[in-house]
Amino acid sequence: MKFRIIFRGVLTLAFLWGLVYAVAIGTMLIVFYVGEITIVSQTFSIVLLPIIIAISIVFIQFLISPWLLDLSFRWLHKMTWIDPMQLPPHLAQFISDQSQLQGLSIKKVGMIHDQNPTALTYGRLKKNARLVLSDGIINLLTKEEQIAVVGHELGHIAHRDFLFMTIAAAVPMILYTFYIFSRGFLRVGLISGGDDSKAAAGIAAAAIVTMVVSYLFYIISQFLVMFLSRVREYYADRFSGQETRNPAALSTALVKIAYGMVQSQAQYAQTMNDKKVDRRDRTRAYRRYGFTNATRSLNIFDINAAKGLVMTAYAQSQVGDIDPDMVVKAAAWDLESPWGGFLELQSTHPLAAKRLLALDDLAEEMGMKRAFPDLGVDQIKESLWDEFLIDLFLMYIAPALVFILPGIIGIFYAFGLSQYTSNSWMWIGLGSGFALAGLLWVWRTRIKFPRLGEELPLISIMGAVTDVSDDGYAEASPFRGKPIHLQGTIIGRGQPGYYFSEDVVLQDPSGIITLDYNPLFGFMRWITALFRVDRLIGSQVTIEGWYRRTPRPVVMIRRMYTLDGGTKFSSNKNIFSWVIAGALFIAAIVCIFYGIPIA
Numbered sequence: 001m002k003f004r005i006i007f008r009g010v011l012t013l014a015f016l017w018g019l020v021y022a023v024a025i026g027t028m029l030i031v032f033y034v035g036e037i038t039i040v041s042q043t044f045s046i047v048l049l050p051i052i053i054a055i056s057i058v059f060i061q062f063l064i065s066p067w068l069l070d071l072s073f074r075w076l077h078k079m080t081w082i083d084p085m086q087l088p089p090h091l092a093q094f095i096s097d098q099s100q101l102q103g104l105s106i107k108k109v110g111m112i113h114d115q116n117p118t119a120l121t122y123g124r125l126k127k128n129a130r131l132v133l134s135d136g137i138i139n140l141l142t143k144e145e146q147i148a149v150v151g152h153e154l155g156h157i158a159h160r161d162f163l164f165m166t167i168a169a170a171v172p173m174i175l176y177t178f179y180i181f182s183r184g185f186l187r188v189g190l191i192s193g194g195d196d197s198k199a200a201a202g203i204a205a206a207a208i209v210t211m212v213v214s215y216l217f218y219i220i221s222q223f224l225v226m227f228l229s230r231v232r233e234y235y236a237d238r239f240s241g242q243e244t245r246n247p248a249a250l251s252t253a254l255v256k257i258a259y260g261m262v263q264s265q266a267q268y269a270q271t272m273n274d275k276k277v278d279r280r281d282r283t284r285a286y287r288r289y290g291f292t293n294a295t296r297s298l299n300i301f302d303i304n305a306a307k308g309l310v311m312t313a314y315a316q317s318q319v320g321d322i323d324p325d326m327v328v329k330a331a332a333w334d335l336e337s338p339w340g341g342f343l344e345l346q347s348t349h350p351l352a353a354k355r356l357l358a359l360d361d362l363a364e365e366m367g368m369k370r371a372f373p374d375l376g377v378d379q380i381k382e383s384l385w386d387e388f389l390i391d392l393f394l395m396y397i398a399p400a401l402v403f404i405l406p407g408i409i410g411i412f413y414a415f416g417l418s419q420y421t422s423n424s425w426m427w428i429g430l431g432s433g434f435a436l437a438g439l440l441w442v443w444r445t446r447i448k449f450p451r452l453g454e455e456l457p458l459i460s461i462m463g464a465v466t467d468v469s470d471d472g473y474a475e476a477s478p479f480r481g482k483p484i485h486l487q488g489t490i491i492g493r494g495q496p497g498y499y500f501s502e503d504v505v506l507q508d509p510s511g512i513i514t515l516d517y518n519p520l521f522g523f524m525r526w527i528t529a530l531f532r533v534d535r536l537i538g539s540q541v542t543i544e545g546w547y548r549r550t551p552r553p554v555v556m557i558r559r560m561y562t563l564d565g566g567t568k569f570s571s572n573k574n575i576f577s578w579v580i581a582g583a584l585f586i587a588a589i590v591c592i593f594y595g596i597p598i599a
Contacts, residue, residue: 019220019221022217050177054173058173062124069122069130079110082111084108090146094147101243102157104154109132110131113134117256121153121156124162125163140256142249147244151241152250153236155237165229168225169225172218176214182214223345237355237358237359247366251371328377329466329468331356332380335353335354336378336380337388342388347551360375360376379468381470387475387477394448394479395479405433407433409433410429411426411429427591430595431588431594433588434584434588435588438584441581444577445581448574449481449574452483452545453483456483461511462510464553465511473549474549481556482547483546485543486508486513487542489506490504490507491512494516504536513554514554514555515554515555515560516554520575528569543555543559544558
């Protein structure tokens, strides 16, 4: 397993720089074959200059970024430096042992005095890396879990991940600089070869191809860099498990850190929305929240990549000990839904469920007990691939087809049946296209906004997150809605402290979830955010809507009202979708009737 992780990382890094090599050499060859060998030197400004500029910027960032982070954490987040020996004895001893074994030099540790559990590292090389911990790590976790978390961070240092990721991150910057320079050549006319038209053609061809290919490779390279970041996270997890001889400790630590993060977010939401709280306290809370968001890619745990586990962890806090069965059910969507892997492509951290599974595999490899024995065993009995493919089609392809179909079918009818009549069949074909587009839009609407029954059964938030039944909430996706009925208390805005946030957060005894408000007219968002949300906070509400699932589960509001009946909300986005379908059918009828010959 270790060899496979290392091989993936090295191969990905080699492929990334292979993209740069392909663009550079390709540009030179185009100029050589289209133009003349004497003008190859004129392409240096397209090939070498972007590389030099991008590498210089990356190198400067590599040199000064630790210093800038030092300033940011000390001034904005009140971080204090301490000697590693001032940490609890078990952590001090572990850091000392690992420093000798791995050739590290941890001369100081940054402490952030906040209960939000945070652990991260940054720096340049093994001899000048920084380790940062928060009070939440010390207070929330057991000794074994604290050591496991620190082991993960020391793994990043031992593997030289700062240098490794800097080398990788240089590639997207170089490719984008290629794109900017080649586009600039075309815009300002610098491709002129004087009186030599062949030379001008060579450089012009090189600039056009470089612009297109480098931008395409730039997009690919961004996904590869995120993939590489996820590989390094697995590598650091493995380092922690091997060096501590306790992979299960990191598994349970991740679940507890998830709970600590969501608890801090809930407290932050309440603080920022309580007008009785002192301004200074609100400012401190805002800084803590900003720190959490700013360090997502550095942190041991990206809360946005693990909202399902976050809510599971919240539920665990209500009953005390971690229930492996509940964690396994909550992780089922991440592991078994194709959407999980699809959305993970855009994250710097692996899905939390996959990290827990990898740690369990490591424990078994080491002859130890798995923390979550049923993790990885199919919980959702029905395959979700058919729903996934349908969702992809309806989400990304169907909207384009709605515009294309009428024209394509109209042209087909016009040319295919032109021997019968000149215009009639074209109009009938156009109408048929609109009718087919309307049917397609009805299908899309029924999947996105399924009908809400008259008496939806009341369910808990965790009931939806952990549901693995056939045709249940596990089928939900970023597109596919599942009817849901919840009750709970509104504890704050969806984006805490932001007065233009119309979304709210619902809490029930089992967990918390974001409620997405989508009115028919966009300006209603502003009115709701400014004049209605404040009155809702602290109220008990009942809600009916559509549950959607990403790593961050969310409910789109259809109807919401306070239990005292004082405030009512409704979201009519589904009505707008039905209006579009109706308009398509009306267009179909008009076109078909216009095309029918009148005797």
